[in-house]
Amino acid sequence: MLPITIGIAIGIIVSFQTAVNSRLRHFIGSPYQASFVSFAIGTFFLGAMTLATQHTLLVAPHLIATQPWWLWIGGLLGVIFLTANILLFPHIGAVQTAIMPILGQVVMGSIIDNFGWFHADRQPLTLTKVIGLLLALAGILITVALPDLLRRREHRQLATEKTAGNPLIWRLIGVFTGALGATQTTINGRLGLVLHSAVHAAFISFLIGTIGLLVIVLIVNHGFKEVRRATGHGKPWWLWIGGVLGAIFVLGNAYLAPIIGTGQTVVFALLGQITGGLLVDQLGLLGAQRKPVIPVQLLGLVVLISGVVLIRLF
Structure with missing residues (x-):
C-alpha cells in the first residue's frame, strides 16, 4: 500500500510543479530558461540531501568504469522529454501533446x-494487467482529451487546432519521448540500486539534466537575461519551488521503480498527476486559471482507478 501512496503522492506533486513552472515561464518568457531555473534549483536541493545522507556528491571511479554507459543518461532523457513537449505543442496542439x-x-x-x-x-x-493498462489509458483519454472535444463541439469548433508540419510524425515523436520518460524512470531506479541511494541517483540525473539545459539555453537564448523578470516586488515566492517539487518526483520514481516496476510506477504517478491537475483546475491553485471539473472527467478518473486496481492487485 505504501508504494501506491508514494506513487500517487509524487504524481500530485508534479501536477503542482507544472502549475508553478507554467507561472514561472509566464514571467520569464522563455520555456528553456524557466526549465533551467527549475532544474538548477532541484539540483541544489538534491545535492544538499545527498551530502546530508551520503556525505559526498562524487561517484566511485570504478562504478563509472564498470557500469553500462546507459546508467548515466537518465538526466539527458529527462531533458529530451521536457524539450520535446515544448516543441510538440505548435505541431499537434495541447491535447495531443499531453x-x-x-x-x-x-x-x-x-x-x-x-x-x-x-x-x-x-x-x-498477464491478460488482467493488459486489461488494466487499457482501462488506465481509456481513463486518461476520457479525463484529458474528451472534455476538450466536448468544448469544441459546444462551440462548433470541430476543426483541429492549427498545426504546423506533418502531425503523424509529431505524434510519433510524442509517443517516443514518452517512452524515453519511462526509460529514465527505470535507469534512475537502477542507478539508485548501484549507488545504494535513490537520493544520490536523483541528484546525478538532475545535475546532468541541468548541464543539458544550460547548453540549450546558451544556444537558443544566448544567456539568462529574461530570468530577472521573475524577481522583484509582486512576484510570488512559490515561483521558485518548482525545482524542489520536480526533484521529489524524480526521487520518488528512482525509489519506486526497483520495488514495483516501471509500469506500475508510471501508472500510479499518472493517476496522481491527473488527480492533482483536476484539483489545480477546480480551485485555481498557484495562479492557474479556474476550470471547473466536469462530470465526464470524474468518470474518467474512476475508469483510471479501476485500471490501476487491476494492474496492482492481479
Whole structure:
C-alpha cells in the first residue's frame, strides 16, 4: 500500500510543479530558461540531501568504469522529454501533446517490465494487467482529451487546432519521448540500486539534466537575461519551488521503480498527476486559471482507478 501512496503522492506533486513552472515561464518568457531555473534549483536541493545522507556528491571511479554507459543518461532523457513537449505543442496542439507522451510512457513501462530491460526485475504481462493498462489509458483519454472535444463541439469548433508540419510524425515523436520518460524512470531506479541511494541517483540525473539545459539555453537564448523578470516586488515566492517539487518526483520514481516496476510506477504517478491537475483546475491553485471539473472527467478518473486496481492487485 505504501508504494501506491508514494506513487500517487509524487504524481500530485508534479501536477503542482507544472502549475508553478507554467507561472514561472509566464514571467520569464522563455520555456528553456524557466526549465533551467527549475532544474538548477532541484539540483541544489538534491545535492544538499545527498551530502546530508551520503556525505559526498562524487561517484566511485570504478562504478563509472564498470557500469553500462546507459546508467548515466537518465538526466539527458529527462531533458529530451521536457524539450520535446515544448516543441510538440505548435505541431499537434495541447491535447495531443499531453496524450501522446502518456501513451509512450505506459506502453514502454510495460515493455521494460515484461522483458526486464535495463537490468529491471521481470514482471511478465498477464491478460488482467493488459486489461488494466487499457482501462488506465481509456481513463486518461476520457479525463484529458474528451472534455476538450466536448468544448469544441459546444462551440462548433470541430476543426483541429492549427498545426504546423506533418502531425503523424509529431505524434510519433510524442509517443517516443514518452517512452524515453519511462526509460529514465527505470535507469534512475537502477542507478539508485548501484549507488545504494535513490537520493544520490536523483541528484546525478538532475545535475546532468541541468548541464543539458544550460547548453540549450546558451544556444537558443544566448544567456539568462529574461530570468530577472521573475524577481522583484509582486512576484510570488512559490515561483521558485518548482525545482524542489520536480526533484521529489524524480526521487520518488528512482525509489519506486526497483520495488514495483516501471509500469506500475508510471501508472500510479499518472493517476496522481491527473488527480492533482483536476484539483489545480477546480480551485485555481498557484495562479492557474479556474476550470471547473466536469462530470465526464470524474468518470474518467474512476475508469483510471479501476485500471490501476487491476494492474496492482492481479
